[in-house]
Amino acid sequence: MWKTLSILLLCLLLEPSWSRLAEDITYSSLDNCVTDHCFHQPAEACPSPDSKCRCRKLPYCKSAAVCCNVNKFQLTEGLACANISGNGHVESLHIRNASLDILNVEDWRKLKYLRYMTITDGQINSVVGEFAKHTIVSCLNLSSNGIVNFENRSLVNLYNLSFLDLSHNNLSDVPRFKKDGNITLDISANQHMLCSNLFDALKRTELHFSNINNSFCLFARTFHWFNTTETVPLTQVIGTHKLRKDCRKNCTCEPSRLDLVSGKQATIAVAVNCSGQSWTSLPSPLPPNTIALNVSNNNITSLELFSTDSSYQNIRELYADNNQITSILPLEGSQFLSSFAVLSLRNNKLKSLPTYIFSNILDRNNYVRYVFLGLNRLQCDCNTAKVLKVWLLTKQKNIPDFEEIYCDNMDMKVIDLNPSKLCQTQQDWTDYIYYIITIEVVLLVGLIAKVVYDYCVFKTSGYLPWPASKMPKLPCDWLCE
DSSP: OHHHHHHHHHHHHHHHHHHHHHHHSSBOHHHHEEETTEEEGGGGGGGOOOOOOSSSOOOTTTEEOOOOOEEHHHHHHHHTTTOOOOOOOEEEEEEEEEEEEEEEEGGGHHHHOEEEEESSSSSSEESOOOOOTTTOOOEEEOOSSSOOOOOOBTEEEETTOOOOEESSSSOOOOOOOOOSSSEEEEETTTTTHHHHHHHHHHHHHHESSGGGGOOOOESSSSOOSSSSSSEHHHHHHHHHHHHHHHOOOOOOEEEEEEOOOTSSEEEEEEEEEEOOSSSSSSOOOOTEEEEEEESSSSSOOOOOOHHHGGGGOOOOOOOOOOSSOOOSSGGGHHHHHOSEEEEEEETTTOOOTTHHHHHHHHHHOOOOOOETTTTTEEEEHHHHHIHHHHHHHHTTTTTTTTTGGGESSSSHHHHHOOOOHOOOOOOOGGHHHHHHHHHHHHHHHHHHHHHHHHHHHHHHHSOOOOOOHHHHOTTGGGGGG
């Protein structure tokens, strides 16, 4: 009997433990219900269509719930009837097919234990409000809802956020959020996403991207206008952002424009600014696809790298004002010279300007090319006055500052040079050679005329004029007798 009582007592003591063990067997670990960083349930997990409550807790995932096919009123009612919005300890929630138009995140402040929040496959136009401070949500999935915009501070209090899925929406910008660390972001299938806004987001936060091969953004064909846009792979944006971070010390590398090549993906061209560094030579190498280079306000003396460095072959704009450059001859035969759009060499040490280097290039009518040469002081001579001055006047459209080019050996602008004064030389006897030749020709003609006249007089009157009669006979006179 005592043995039987002992067994019964032991069973009573172990019953709670068996109950808890059975509960643990019945409920899976929440982490086992979380896939791809977030909690996501199929449509089969939804409450039955006959159920009056549109939300239910899941028997196979502890502290998890799902709501389906709801509007704002039905969602509020479903959370209450499933004991989710009250004292229900829910850490993971998936809402499917919600027609809310506006999602106010302040409505979720009561769910203080919520770690995984998923709202998918619905119709939501915008997200407003602000999550409560110290909200512990680490994963937020708002994919496939057609969301157009977020209020500026909607997500700023999600300090624990590590994964944000905004795929398959209509966003043009990335919402702001505060995060001391990395955030994985999925923005795939947002057809209106602007690359400029992605650049800004990358500056604000350390981002990593999910589904990167299916993510694209819109970039302007030209510099600042979005009249026409092209689709650019997200990898290009990330690469350009990395280039910004890894840009040469004391330089800045910024996206400049979109390069379109037939048969290839569009690429983002880069503008490099290394001005004001007191450098004596051009920087090398340049980042890939550098299209504009600004090295103004340095002490650079030569442009030799344009002919020898392959990283300079894509440059279309060079700004090298206020340097010590003495010659443009290194540009002759370079790729830059045949395809440049802007060449600015103002206030350098140029002493001559070989016009033949630019003549063929500037004569092409494909598009206007600009050359800035003002505040250079050339060594002026007769050729400068006769050739360069005329050339500058004919190229006014291409050389806007042609009136600011001066002479170093005289206080005068090149366009004010007077060839008649500048081309005079010191006179010697050779300057009179033409006069001497003219006089000799006149004397010769006069002599021939006199001989002809004397001959005619002799034939008609039979005697020679006095000067001819006094002349001694010559051996050849018989020819005239």
